[in-house]
Amino acid sequence: MNHAQLKAFHAVARAGGFSAAARSLGVTQPTLTVQVRALEDGYRVSLFHRRGRYVTLTRAGEELFTIAKRYFSVEREAEEFLRAEGGLTRGRIAIAADGPFHVMPLLGAVRKELPSLEIVVSIGNSEEVVQALLHYEAEFGLLSEYRMDERLAVLSASRHPIVLMIPAGHEWAGRDSILISELRDKPLILREKGSATRRRFEAALSEAGIAPRIALEIGSREAVREAVAAGLGLGVVQEPERGVDARIAVAHIAGVDLQATELIVCLEERRESPVIRRLAKLIGEAGRS
Numbered sequence: 001m002n003h004a005q006l007k008a009f010h011a012v013a014r015a016g017g018f019s020a021a022a023r024s025l026g027v028t029q030p031t032l033t034v035q036v037r038a039l040e041d042g043y044r045v046s047l048f049h050r051r052g053r054y055v056t057l058t059r060a061g062e063e064l065f066t067i068a069k070r071y072f073s074v075e076r077e078a079e080e081f082l083r084a085e086g087g088l089t090r091g092r093i094a095i096a097a098d099g100p101f102h103v104m105p106l107l108g109a110v111r112k113e114l115p116s117l118e119i120v121v122s123i124g125n126s127e128e129v130v131q132a133l134l135h136y137e138a139e140f141g142l143l144s145e146y147r148m149d150e151r152l153a154v155l156s157a158s159r160h161p162i163v164l165m166i167p168a169g170h171e172w173a174g175r176d177s178i179l180i181s182e183l184r185d186k187p188l189i190l191r192e193k194g195s196a197t198r199r200r201f202e203a204a205l206s207e208a209g210i211a212p213r214i215a216l217e218i219g220s221r222e223a224v225r226e227a228v229a230a231g232l233g234l235g236v237v238q239e240p241e242r243g244v245d246a247r248i249a250v251a252h253i254a255g256v257d258l259q260a261t262e263l264i265v266c267l268e269e270r271r272e273s274p275v276i277r278r279l280a281k282l283i284g285e286a287g288r289s
Helices: 003-015 018-025 029-043 059-085 100-113 126-134 196-207 221-229 274-288
Strands: 048-051 054-057 092-097 118-123 140-144 152-167 177-179 187-190 213-217 234-238 248-254 259-267
Touching: 003 018, 003 029, 003 059, 018 029, 054 059, 092 100, 092 126, 100 118, 100 140, 100 274, 126 140, 126 259, 140 196, 140 274, 152 196, 152 221, 187 196, 187 221, 196 234, 196 259, 221 234, 221 248, 259 274
Parallel strands: 092 118, 092 140, 177 248, 187 213, 187 234
Antiparallel strands: 048 054, 140 259, 152 234, 152 248, 152 259
């Protein structure tokens, strides 16, 4: 099989279109089109349904994409092995995280030990982090408590309280703690449903017999913070993520053990690779310091 043709197919399947795939590989769109067409013609199989600028995979394309992801993962692991044997002083590592607050101290530790290593970080919610790992788009994932997949391995875990964000002008702004029962019928500003912090908070409300009154659902911690500061409702965040903002007061939620677990994970099949082992050691040491 022609490696360049398979690489072209993999890029288009992952990007969902020829233009985006061409940009990701740094080649022209006609080059990719020729490579994919040659692969299809050579094996007399249709791999994509073409719909204007976008494509979707045929049944055969979906099966080949699954194989190609494994193929290029092994290729990347071989490269990682050689880089690790050479001291891991160069190369690229991809990390997917559910927020910048937990990942930055770890990046500092890795950068200090391996200053020439290129680190690429993508930010999304917990479900997006897991998908990045399962699609071989990241070596490590940092995410809050999640319905763990048996294909993932936990390298380390830490627990942090979930606290309440309150507008500075609110009557509760001077309090150190708020009973969870007091949140009944209060307007809440929550992250999207893929957020592990939201999932844990709603579980605590349910255990207390409280139906959440969701005033606003919004897609990032920063947006939640701005909405709380604007007086649109109350928000929740993990304590290390609270930051310092004069527009917002923070209180602990009493009457419930409300904590989130922050995990560092990788694919189980890659747990013993030299690069994963070395970086996991650095990240573990940073987490304990």
